[in-house]
Amino acid sequence: MDTRFTRGKSNILERPLTRPKTEVSVSAFALLFSEMVQYCQSRVYSVSELQTRLADMGQSVGASMLDVLVLREKNGKRETKVLNMLLFIKVNVWKSLFGKEADKLEQANDDDKTYYIIEKEPLINAYISVPKENSSLNCAAFTAGIVEAILTHSGFPAKVTAHWHKGTTLMIKFNESVIARDKALDGR
Amino acid sequence: MSRQSNRTTDSKKMNSELFTLTYGALVTQLCKDYENDEEVNKQLDKMGYNIGVRLIEDFLARSSIGRCQDFRETADVIAKVAFKMYLGITPSVTNWSPAGDEFSLILENNPLVDFVELPDNHSTLIYSNLLCGVLRGALEMVQMAVDVKFVQDTLRGDNVTEIRMKFIKRIEENLPAGDE
Numbered sequence: 001m002d003t004r005f006t007r008g009k010s011n012i013l014e015r016p017l018t019r020p021k022t023e024v025s026v027s028a029f030a031l032l033f034s035e036m037v038q039y040c041q042s043r044v045y046s047v048s049e050l051q052t053r054l055a056d057m058g059q060s061v062g063a064s065m066l067d068v069l070v071l072r073e074k075n076g077k078r079e080t081k082v083l084n085m086l087l088f089i090k091v092n093v094w095k096s097l098f099g100k101e102a103d104k105l106e107q108a109n110d111d112d113k114t115y116y117i118i119e120k121e122p123l124i125n126a127y128i129s130v131p132k133e134n135s136s137l138n139c140a141a142f143t144a145g146i147v148e149a150i151l152t153h154s155g156f157p158a159k160v161t162a163h164w165h166k167g168t169t170l171m172i173k174f175n176e177s178v179i180a181r182d183k184a185l186d187g188r
Numbered sequence: 189m190s191r192q193s194n195r196t197t198d199s200k201k202m203n204s205e206l207f208t209l210t211y212g213a214l215v216t217q218l219c220k221d222y223e224n225d226e227e228v229n230k231q232l233d234k235m236g237y238n239i240g241v242r243l244i245e246d247f248l249a250r251s252s253i254g255r256c257q258d259f260r261e262t263a264d265v266i267a268k269v270a271f272k273m274y275l276g277i278t279p280s281v282t283n284w285s286p287a288g289d290e291f292s293l294i295l296e297n298n299p300l301v302d303f304v305e306l307p308d309n310h311s312t313l314i315y316s317n318l319l320c321g322v323l324r325g326a327l328e329m330v331q332m333a334v335d336v337k338f339v340q341d342t343l344r345g346d347n348v349t350e351i352r353m354k355f356i357k358r359i360e361e362n363l364p365a366g367d368e
Contacts, residue, residue, distance in 0.1 A: 023201040024299055027246050028274040031239045032207065032318075036214050039235060043221070057213035064209050064303060097206045123202070142210075 017071055026123070033124065037139055051141035051162070058145020066150050069096060078154060082174065082182045085156055086115055089147060097146070098123045103167070113174045117147070120167035138162040144170050204276065208302040215315060225312040232314070236321020244326040247273070255330075259355045260284075262332065263291050266323070275299050279351075292339070295349040306343050314338050319351065331359040 040053040070078060073092045079085040086105055094102045108114035124140050140162040147170055148160035157175040162168060218228045247253075251269055256262040263281045272278050277299060283292040300316045314320075320336040327334050335354040340346035 022204040022297070022299055022302075023276050024204045024207045025274045025276075026200040026202050027243070029202060029207045029210070031243055031246075032211060032214070035235045035239050036210070038238075039214075039231075053217075057210070057217055060213045060216055061206070061209040064212070065205070068205075096203060099202060 017068055026126075029123075030126065033139070033142070047137045050137065054139060054141040055145035055148070055160075058142040058147075059149040061142075062146035062149030063153055065093070065097070065146070066153050069093060072096075080155075081185065082156065082178065085151065085154060086117075086172075089150060090117060093147075093150060113176065113179050115172045115174075117170040117172065118166050118168070119170075122168045125168060138164060138168060140168045140170065147172065201276075204299045205302065208299055211300050211318070212304060215313075219310065219313070225310055225314075229312075229314045229317045232317040233321040233324075236318035236323075237325035238321075239318070240322040240325025240327075241329055243274070243322060244329040247326070259288060259291075262327070263293075263353070267293055270326075283352075289355040291353055293351040293353065295351065298342075298349050301343055301349075304343060311344065314341065315343050316341070316349075323351070323353065328359065333357050333359050 036057065037050075037054065040050055040057075044050045044053060069092055070076060073096075074088070079088050090102045090105045094100060102117050103120050104116070104118040106116045106118065108116065119140075122140050122143065124143050125138070144160040144162045148158060151158045151160070151172070151174075156178050158178065159173045161171050161173075163171055215228070215232070218231055219225075222228050222231065247270055250273065251265075253265055253269065256265060267279045267281050271293075275298075277295065277297055279293040279295045281291055282294060284290070298316055300319070304315060306313060306315060317338065320338065323336045324334060333356040335356055337352055338350070339352045340348055340350040342349050
């Protein structure tokens with residue numbers, strides 16, 4: 001362990017975490033993402049496997065992004081309430097990743113564990129045409145992975161999946177325990 | 189969906205962090221899939237090549253840059269226009285060989301490595317090797333065969349990140365008649 005921190009190969013630990021003003025072109029991202037999808041596709045047999053792989057990659061993005069965002073946007077304070085956590089994702093996370101807020105945040109009518117983040121034209125899917133034979137494929141599975149990691153690492157274990165509904169909808173299903181805790185917090 | 193906006197010449201921009209982290213996720217996945225740095229380097233180069241082959245069309249359409257007269261001009265266009273357009277940085281062009289067929293790109297802040305620290309067990313991984321493939325693929329589409337490789341990398345403890353490019357030959361065969 002000590003070698004890792006004493007060798008000083010890079011000055012990464014010295015760099016400030018404040019928002020950098022660097023930008024890259026959307027084409028660069030689109031081409032990279034397309035190549036990622038193709039790479040994943042070459043190693044799987046089904047659409048759901050492909051989506052799982054994309055989600056896995058998204059998870060590592062979300063996990064890295066969480067700490068940086070909490071520090072930058074929230075002065076290091078974490079959210080403890082479900083609604084605030086969801087708003088943090090809709091507003092802060094979306095703005096820093098995609099440059100805008102998510103279009104909509106909704107709760108399922110019939111289920112207090114389920115929430116939806118709805119995006120009419122998600123950046124991830126902007127340049128992707130889905131083949132007819134795989135019409136269930138949604139590359140926003142990658143975004144779902146990002147959201148799932150952010151929720152889980154914040155102490156809100158959940159399952160997030162991407163669907164075609166009013167554009168692209170990310171369905172967030174929280175663990176029972178999360179909702180129970182939230183209600184208990186409300187009662188105090 | 190965004191067909192209309194394709195006609196504009198200025199490209200849309202986005203936060204570099206999503207790009208950086210997405211690339212990181214890809215490299216991580218490749219490291220899991222291959223378990224051997226050499227293979228990962230090769231795969232990154234291959235994926236970069238595929239990107240470069242497509243990227244050149246996007247680039248030519250947006251930049252309205254004509255045919256380069258010589259390798260020096262090519263170097264300038266790559267550093268000052270292409271890198272600026274896609275990654276938002278302008279590497280410097282140095283270390284020309286006397287024959288003018290080799291030069292180096294020095295990258296100040298490589299956006300691919302913003303959050304990256306290489307663990308010791310990946311000392312032979314060329315993290316940004318995708319870039320080499322992109323350059324090679326893009327130039328091949330304008331009939332230039334080049335050799336591209338990283339000779340220095342800040343991730344591996346060097347002072348600068350340096351990509352060395354060597355002109356091999358002009359590709360003559362398979363040129364469709366009348367094609368620019």
